[in-house]
Amino acid sequence: MWPTSFVVKICGVRTLAAAQTAVDAGADLLGMVFVPTARRAIAVGEARRIVQDLRSRSNIGIVGVFVDPRPEQANDVATFVGLDYVQLSGEEPSELLTQLNRPILKAVRISADCPVPRLDQPHVTALVLEPQAAGLGGSGVAHNLSLAGRVMAIRPHPPVLLAGGLRPDTVAAAVRRVRPDGVDVSSGIERDGSQDTDKIIAFIDAARGAVELW
Numbered sequence: 001m002w003p004t005s006f007v008v009k010i011c012g013v014r015t016l017a018a019a020q021t022a023v024d025a026g027a028d029l030l031g032m033v034f035v036p037t038a039r040r041a042i043a044v045g046e047a048r049r050i051v052q053d054l055r056s057r058s059n060i061g062i063v064g065v066f067v068d069p070r071p072e073q074a075n076d077v078a079t080f081v082g083l084d085y086v087q088l089s090g091e092e093p094s095e096l097l098t099q100l101n102r103p104i105l106k107a108v109r110i111s112a113d114c115p116v117p118r119l120d121q122p123h124v125t126a127l128v129l130e131p132q133a134a135g136l137g138g139s140g141v142a143h144n145l146s147l148a149g150r151v152m153a154i155r156p157h158p159p160v161l162l163a164g165g166l167r168p169d170t171v172a173a174a175v176r177r178v179r180p181d182g183v184d185v186s187s188g189i190e191r192d193g194s195q196d197t198d199k200i201i202a203f204i205d206a207a208r209g210a211v212e213l214w
Helices: 016-025 044-055 071-081 094-098 145-153 171-178 197-212
Strands: 007-010 029-033 061-066 085-088 104-110 126-131 160-163 182-185
Touching: 007 160, 007 197, 016 029, 016 044, 016 197, 029 044, 044 061, 044 071, 061 071, 104 145, 145 160, 145 171, 160 171, 171 182, 171 197
Parallel strands: 007 029, 007 182, 029 061, 061 085, 085 104, 104 126, 126 160, 160 182
Antiparallel strands: none
């Protein structure tokens, strides 16, 4: 079931320590990347081990991130690992959305050339709003908050998570200005290419604190 309050998603999780830190700090969702060529990719066996360990102590939602997967591939990984959601971050055809056996998050990208992407996406539980950048999300490229604010002013349905260049020291201002339904972070909580526990905690605290000031 999708969280009913403001959502914080920690993406690119590859270790149990980072996952447990996020759980303890109050994250709602953990994202694991199943794109073999991605720097933050995780092996399905390791992902399953982390999820099984977490399930004994937490009901946090687990999201598997894919780019243009075959439906059977995404479904098999979702079943084996124990995913709660599948996130599509490529150029997937609309018919794929009807072939997956988990609720779907869909990445949509905005730029000056495409300030308002398609938001009326059937079969989608939530959208992940990213800035236009080459490759998979997690590039650290920051949003033009004016453009992101225009999207949120439409109040699209389904819910929208703001992703792109967010860090512990910038997320509060972004949340207050754009007022998304949640935030998604990857590169902004890393130090030397690995997730940093202090940054995870600081990011979640800053995001939650910003919502309290709405």
